[in-house]
Amino acid sequence: MISLNKTKNLWNKDVTMKNLKDDIGPLCCWYWCWIVA
Amino acid sequence: MLLVLVLDSRIVFNRNNSVITLIGSTTNWKMKLYSSKYNYSSKINSRYSLINNTLTGAVDIIENNIWHLVEKSKFELLERYPLSNLIERGYLYDNPDGEKRLLTKLYKSYMEKATSRPIRFVFCPSYYCNLNCTYCFEKNFPYYNSHQFMSDVIFTKSIDAMEKLAEKYSGRVYSIELFGGEPLLKRTKRMVKKILELANFKKTSVTIVTNGVNIEKLIDIIYPHKKNIEMIQITVDGPPEIHDRRRKYRSGRGTFNIISKGIDLLLKNNISTNVRINVDNSNIEYLPQVYKYFNHKKWTSNKKFKIQLSLVIDHTSLDYNETITPSEVLLQKLIRIYNSYPELEEVFGFHIFKPLRHLLDIIRGAPNISPKFINCETNLLELHIFCPDGLIYTCPESIGYPEFAIGKFYPDLEYFEDKVKLWKERTIFNIPECRECKFSPICGGGCSYSSLSIYKGDKIPVCERYQEVLDTFLRLRGEKILKKYMI
Numbered sequence: 001m002i003s004l005n006k007t008k009n010l011w012n013k014d015v016t017m018k019n020l021k022d023d024i025g026p027l028c029c030w031y032w033c034w035i036v037a
Numbered sequence: 038m039l040l041v042l043v044l045d046s047r048i049v050f051n052r053n054n055s056v057i058t059l060i061g062s063t064t065n066w067k068m069k070l071y072s073s074k075y076n077y078s079s080k081i082n083s084r085y086s087l088i089n090n091t092l093t094g095a096v097d098i099i100e101n102n103i104w105h106l107v108e109k110s111k112f113e114l115l116e117r118y119p120l121s122n123l124i125e126r127g128y129l130y131d132n133p134d135g136e137k138r139l140l141t142k143l144y145k146s147y148m149e150k151a152t153s154r155p156i157r158f159v160f161c162p163s164y165y166c167n168l169n170c171t172y173c174f175e176k177n178f179p180y181y182n183s184h185q186f187m188s189d190v191i192f193t194k195s196i197d198a199m200e201k202l203a204e205k206y207s208g209r210v211y212s213i214e215l216f217g218g219e220p221l222l223k224r225t226k227r228m229v230k231k232i233l234e235l236a237n238f239k240k241t242s243v244t245i246v247t248n249g250v251n252i253e254k255l256i257d258i259i260y261p262h263k264k265n266i267e268m269i270q271i272t273v274d275g276p277p278e279i280h281d282r283r284r285k286y287r288s289g290r291g292t293f294n295i296i297s298k299g300i301d302l303l304l305k306n307n308i309s310t311n312v313r314i315n316v317d318n319s320n321i322e323y324l325p326q327v328y329k330y331f332n333h334k335k336w337t338s339n340k341k342f343k344i345q346l347s348l349v350i351d352h353t354s355l356d357y358n359e360t361i362t363p364s365e366v367l368l369q370k371l372i373r374i375y376n377s378y379p380e381l382e383e384v385f386g387f388h389i390f391k392p393l394r395h396l397l398d399i400i401r402g403a404p405n406i407s408p409k410f411i412n413c414e415t416n417l418l419e420l421h422i423f424c425p426d427g428l429i430y431t432c433p434e435s436i437g438y439p440e441f442a443i444g445k446f447y448p449d450l451e452y453f454e455d456k457v458k459l460w461k462e463r464t465i466f467n468i469p470e471c472r473e474c475k476f477s478p479i480c481g482g483g484c485s486y487s488s489l490s491i492y493k494g495d496k497i498p499v500c501e502r503y504q505e506v507l508d509t510f511l512r513l514r515g516e517k518i519l520k521k522y523m524i
Contacts, residue, residue: 006402
């Protein structure tokens with residue numbers, strides 16, 4: 001079993017919240033993704 | 038037969054059928070294992086599968102025979118190592134409520150962060166647009182003729198409303214966006230100028246979403262404020278003949294050449310320009326040609342230039358047609374293009390497909406991805422869109438339809454509490470079908486606007502094709518992912 005995640009601690013809520021873009025990152029809104037990406 | 042496995046210095050696994058007995062240094066207890074509700078798996082080849090827990094964000098490559106045992110709940114046949122790892126990463130639980138507790142904990146943390154983000158103020162000085170694009174979603178506004186442009190009084194009231202809301206919620210105006218209709222018109226120039234001056238005064242960034250045909254006519258008011266302009270978004274849908282078939286003036290004349298000149302002008306003036314390519318079944322195959330044009334213009338080597346694909350989606354219907362096809366069909370076509378033009382895969386990637394984003398982020402090295410409990414920013418009322426009808430909307434696709442407005446700023450500022458609830462209370466907890474769906478933590482329940490306009494209800498999921506898109510992607514790109522991690 002090989003993990004693709006960089007972090008092992010998936011349970012830490014602070015780690016779980018991290019995203020490449022910012023704390024939460026863009027969600028989905030069709031033109032908004034672009035703006036906050 | 039009793040099998041005893043040493044997990045670490047403190048805990049010992051002792052297994053008998055699906056009940057596993059844990060023996061601690063001082064306590065013995067029995068534990069039954071439960072599969073997570075949120076496990077997704079896809080066979081990559083005859084030996085390996087990719088598995089993902091959409092709640093914890095765990096993504097792993099695992100041998101098929103091991104995963105088969107998990108799927109059949111034959112936990113007693115699992116070896117110590119994958120078993121402990123599967124528990125640690127959230128594929129299995131030792132407690133029927135463990136997953137529910139985690140979900141609640143993550144939701145609380147998510148909402149704390151999500152609701153602390155500042156409001157984004159969007160101005161639509163006009164519902165009118167000088168183009169008549171084939172796929173436009175703004176064609177049939179009910180009050181189109183009576184409220185095409187913001188009047189002076191409506192415009193002034195919209196600025197007042199922004200000031201009041203900023204003071205109340207975030208202390209300052211963090212960003213302003215211009216949207217429409219088309220915001221850059223001769224008739225809106227005065228309003229756009231005022232907004233740019235205001236943004237300059239407030240040291241606020243401005244984003245302009247425009248069709249790009251009037252850049253030359255408005256560059257005199259844009260240029261002086263370029264340091265505040267975060268970016269100007271312009272859509273180019275293909276090489277000239279394809280673009281002109283889709284994005285045309287009301288007379289039917291194409292817009293490619295004038296838009297191209299506009300982009301030249303913005304880049305010459307060092308203004309950040311983001312080109313959006315709206316793709317669907319009828320233009321995706323022209324992607325290599327349009328990219329060749331961008332290269333020929335040397336835009337792609339300009340630091341102020343960015344490109345992104347965007348899917349043409351009709352959020353008011355669930356039907357497919359010749360233009361709008363299921364996402365996995367478009368994905369297959371895109372992969373075929375990428376196979377012939379690998380440099381395009383580097384440039385555009387697959388972020389256009391929502392069901393792949395969490396996986397792509399992890400493969401790109403994100404520490405983890407957050408589960409999503411809502412569909413988009415509209416569920417946080419993050420967007421406040423001021424429109425010519427004096428109403429405030431939160432979803433850009435819903436503008437012009439008063440029944441979806443969250444409030445008004447004319448004659449006085451007021452929220453419509455019943456409408457606010459419609460958007461804000463839509464979470465995967467409140468949609469019964471989402472509670473049982475393995476994709477809900479990465480989907481968020483689907484588009485609220487679709488749910489409201491198609492089903493006339495906010496508690497009905499709008500299921501996107503997560504299973505199909507993920508399966509297709511891993512069937513066609515799984516080996517490539519495997520290679521990256523198996524070396």
